[in-house]
Amino acid sequence: MSMKKELKVVGKSVERTDARPKVTGKARYAADLVAPGMLYGKLLRSPFAHAKIVSIDTSKAKALPGVLGVITGRDFPGVPFGTRPDTRDTLPMPITKVHHFGEGVAAVAAVDEDTAEEALDLIKVEYEELPVVLTAEDALKPDAPLVNEFMKSNICYTSDFLFGDVEKGFKEADYVREETFSSQRVTVGFVEPHACLAEVDNSGRILLQGSKQSPYITWRHMCRALDIPLSDMRIVNPFVGGAFSGKHDPMDVDFAAVKLAQVTGRPVKIVLNYDEVLAAYRQRNAMNATIRLGLKKDGRISALYAENILEGGPISGIGPFNIYYFGAFLNIPYKIPAIEYHGKLVYGNRAPCGTVRGQEIVLAQFCLDSILHMAGEDLGIDPVDIRRINAVTDNWTCANGIKCDVSGLPECIDKMAAKIGWKESRVNKSVGRGIGFSCASHPSGPRLGGHFGSAVVIKLMEEGKVIVTHGGTEIGQGANTVFCQMAAEELGIPYEDVMQGASDSDTTIFDSGMFGDRCTYWDGNATIAAARDLKKQLAEIIAPELKAMPEEIEFADYRVFVRDNPERGMDFQRAVRRAYYEKGAPLYGRGYWAATDIDLVDWKTGKGNLAHGLDFIATGIELEVDRQTGKVSLLRCVHGDDAGQPINPAMLEGQVNGGSAHMTGHCLWEESLYDEKGRALNYTWRDYKQPTAVDVPEYFVEHVHTYDPYGPFGAKGAGEASSCSTLAAIANGIYDAVGVRIKDLPITPEKILATLNERKRDEQGGSTGFASGGADEAQ
Amino acid sequence: MKRDITLKVNGIKYNLNIETHRTLVEVLRETLGLTGTKKSCNEGECGTCTVLIDNKPAASCLVLAVEAQGREIITIEGLAEGTKLHPLQEAFVKHMAIQCGFCTPGMVMAAKAFLDENPSPTAAEIRKAISGNLCRCTGYQQIVDAVMAASAALRGEA
Structure with missing residues (x-):
């Protein structure tokens, strides 16, 4: 990787893999999905920012014709999830109290959206208002009300460090300036609102297709909070309409759709309207x-x-x-x-x-x-x-x-x-x-800690094209395109011969997610490793015919040849056919990468x-x-x-x-x-x-x-x-x-x-x- | 209350029996399966549901389907001819004017209506024409470049 060489595909502004489906309206986002017998879900939202939930009466909503399921926080196991073991402070839906305006307190599934809306009006929630904490100053007052019921204080996390000799640095300074800065709450602002479709099969296994930025994170958190093993849930990503860090973790939308699908035995789709996103979903600190x-x-x-x-x-x-x-x-x-x-x-x-x-x-x-x-x-x-x-x-x-x-x-x-x-x-x-x-x-x-790595599988098809599947997520930034470019470059085949596989937890080796500019780097290195693994397998099959050792085989310009004697070689497609038809060998390149040489x-x-x-x-x-x-x-x-x-x-x-x-x-x-x-x-x-x-x-x-x-x-x-x-x-x-x-x-x-x-x-x-x-x- | 209506979408006539309160975007997406037209704010602010009604751009979330009877409705699915993209679509692809793609259909339709009216626009006019369509990904620069390039192509200059 340290050697520069003439590149054919990498470094070129090739067409995005997803440009045509997106520009013709054929790309399917979560809200576009349908399933037989699908119900429509909606969430009832809290009018208060902080209040005890005294009672929720769903009987009238359940009795409304066309309503097949109504759930609340009590339908979940009560197991909180969180990014770190010491910050598990979030429930799928609230049980004892609401924590912010617009928090989902109940959800319904009905035959159509109108009926679902009508059912929400029939749910009676009795609240007891609590004093609110709005700012950091409020939160740190000695008598401040406690915001999160899983934590003993309003201080969620701290980070303190001292590196170098700060005292000396200031003493030796010729000039010192101190300033205060502040920044407001802003929304994330992706244009596609949160949406998902959940289904449950005969064995009880869940399939969730949602607008997720880091499906692995969603998957792990959801399985924890639903108290099920990872194998009981499959997560497939459709096209995602932007995320910008606002779609990492599971939302109440995802949990509600899954629970309603379990309760009703029918596929359930929930699509938010944008006012819900602006009122109650992710913002910047x-x-x-x-x-x-x-x-x-x-x-x-x-x-x-x-x-x-x-x-x-x-x-x-x-x-x-x-x-x-x-x-x-x-x-x-x-x-x-x-x-x-x-x-x-x-x-x-x-x-x-x-x-x-x-x-x-x-x-x-x-x-x-x-x-x-x-x-x-x-x-x-x-x-x-x-x-x-x-x-x-x-x-x-x-x-x-x-x-x-x-x-x-x-x-x-x-x-x-x-x-x-x-x-x-x-x-x-x-x-x-x-x-x-x-x-x-x-x-x-x-x-970061926990599972942290990137993995890619490249499937070689018998016609000589390849399918790249990776655990990084395409959310619009172009990850799929750069991995296809890298695979084409490394395999010496045209960019057009590289296809992008689905992001599916059953076939994709999952990844810690799409954030911090990590995918090009981490999954990119994994793509190169997968392509090299594939070449190694193919070289072992072809080398005897080329009267060479596998290590001497090179791949470039759609050919497989001996490095020091490029005349001795064959067309890439012919090599692939040798593998498939004469050896019966399906080839999958496997690669992974994690920066294990740096610090946790x-x-x-x-x-x-x-x-x-x-x-x-x-x-x-x-x-x-x-x-x-x-x-x-x-x-x-x-x-x-x-x-x-x-x-x-x-x-x-x-x-x-x-x-x-x-x-x-x-x-x-x-x-x-x-x-x-x-x-x-x-x-x-x-x-x-x-x-x-x-x-x-x-x-x-x-x-x-x-x-x-x-x-x-x-x-x-x-x-x-x-x-x-x-x-x-x-x-x-x-x-x-x-x-x-x-x-x-x-x-x-x-x-x-x-x-x-x-x-x-x-x-x-x-x-x-x-x-x-x-x-x-x-x- | 349901009503029988005939909608003409992308040159095809559909006889439908629909609730009168349903909006055009709902009928396009849910009844006709034309999900290329997107829905986000449902109040005419984001532009993702933009379609052409008699060649004028319209937020299809603010139009009742019954109101669209007897009009020519064009959606994103109606722009390309088979696999041959419309010059605007070609330009969006070529200029990397697409990222997540959620705003793209509405953006392309707004640009189409605009170029039909103004075939030789300035960059400032293009910006104004698409200012009803929100995009959080691109910063709009490559979209403006694409519309400019498409205008030249449509004039036969490129």
Whole structure:
């Protein structure tokens, strides 16, 4: 893998394997599935954010003609599940109390949707309201009500670490700056609402087909909470309409469909309407962070101290990982010799959080890059230079042990500064216009505990085509396409001859899931291993005929031949036929990969090299701020990304653009709002606005090529780094345009105007209180 | 209350007996099995259910099926001719304008209606035309590029 060679398929922007079914409407998503005798399920939702369930009377609903089943939390074994053994705090559906507005408390299955709706109206739930915990501050009050009944405190998880000599780092610093940052609740925002179809066969075995991002996680958690062995459930993934970390774990939708299918003996489909998703499903943690940064006069960072509290709703989900991740990714993309971090994840009565594209690295790098920008300004160092001075380079080991093998970041910075016209903009700057700059890094899939690996099977068909099945999940990012490219490359056959197999727990060796930019890297390496295994088997069959040893057999250009004597060989298809027809040998290549050479990170102490393949990005954004209205218009955005060797450059470009556009909403206006009783306020897309085509800037992406020593074909995981650089880029750009620094997201026109007006009042009053100023103030 | 109606979808007439309150998207997906048209918000905000009614884009979740009688309805399934994709579909494939694909049918239909009206658009006009269709994956850039390329192809310039 370390040797570069001429590539035929990898590195080319070949057509996506799923482009045609998707563009013709033939791709089947969970909501499109039907089964004979299928019933329609619906969930009754809690009108309260926190309340005891005194009683649930389902008798009238059960008696309604056309209703075949009604269930509540009591129909499940009462076994909680969770990401870690010490965070099993979630039930399929609640039994004793509801924890957030819109939580499903009962579910019905009926012959059609109208009847199911009508049945919901007939269910009587008696609640006893409890005081709510809305914010992290509420959660940590000594007399705060307890949110999760499985836990003894509202502190869900903590992560604390100290690496390097922080005290010395601050003592030796020429300049220290401390700032607080906050970030709001935002929805994940995939366009396909949660949906699934559950069936139970004669033996009681469950088949679940749902819109899942990491079906293995869903499968394991569901079997635990249903108290059944893994073999009693099969999970098949249809096409998935986006996920962005919002579809990892099982939802009440999945549990309810399964239980209703068990109760009724009929297939049950549940498809949510989007208002349900916005009100009651996964959001990004609310953040309150304080960062202190020490620097030398020349701009080098000497130490960093950070405290962070994330409020993540009533269940832990993958939150414990998030609170560690935030601290871990304060270590990168800048060189920080000493770091101290104290992180707390707390429970609350808003909607449950998982995470969103880029995970909590998005928030960490918003804080880090923003404070570096402020410090640089005070030290009189140009914003591009301050990043260049601190940028991680090749063979850098972070204070916490994360090792960066290859960094294209310095080159990304230089190229994007030139592309956005940074230097020119300093000379000739128009009023209200600004440029924001930011950098970020993201790993190629962390190594977590439990089952952690990736596996691929390549079936060779007798006609010479192959089917690749893998446990990574295609959720739109293009995983299937890159694995087919890699298989074709390694086997020396055309890309068109590689087909994608179904994601099915009966035939796919399952995988820890699709997150953290891990699939290209982990499953990619497994694909290469599977292709090599297949070649080895075929070579053993063909070698005698070619009068060579199996190790001497090479595969390229649709031929199988002797390495040192390429004339002696045969057509690939002929070789396959030899195997099938003369030996009767069906061939399956098997491959797996796990980064066992790196550390299993302790999330509580944060020590360890958690991932290979750190990818990097430098982002520049040009924007305009209307001084009358405070409105921000994003004009143009450039990203220079180091994803190692991109497997499919055009597809990667779409990932980079998409991650960045996603965060424009988070940065400027998106927010899931709640009233004082924890009831969701803006849970329709009429009231919760996601970025449209007119809201986002024109994008430009340049891939800066490096070669990762461990990645498949030199690739790094990629796609999420742009999410991590965008918040700070926009915030820095607004500051550059009008001298307004907003550190509590979202940066709404109201906040910008308030600061501008305050400044105007100060200026009119002759005050000299306003110290910092944007570049246009300096003119 | 049920009613007999005739719907003309993708050039084919269907005689149906349906509840009058059922929306066009429901009848397309559930009665006719045309699941290419997607449903997400069911209130006309997301654009995934966009179809053409007499060549105008419409959110089919906001139209009752009975209202669509006597009109020409085109869905995503009606764009390609056999395996030959419509130039817009070709451009979406070529420009990687598709990721998860859930917004794609609605996006393509909105773009089709727009290009029929405005065959030589600017990028800004394209952005405005598809601003009723949410996409969380792509950042829209490659979609805009695809629609621009398709407009050239449809004008016979590419």
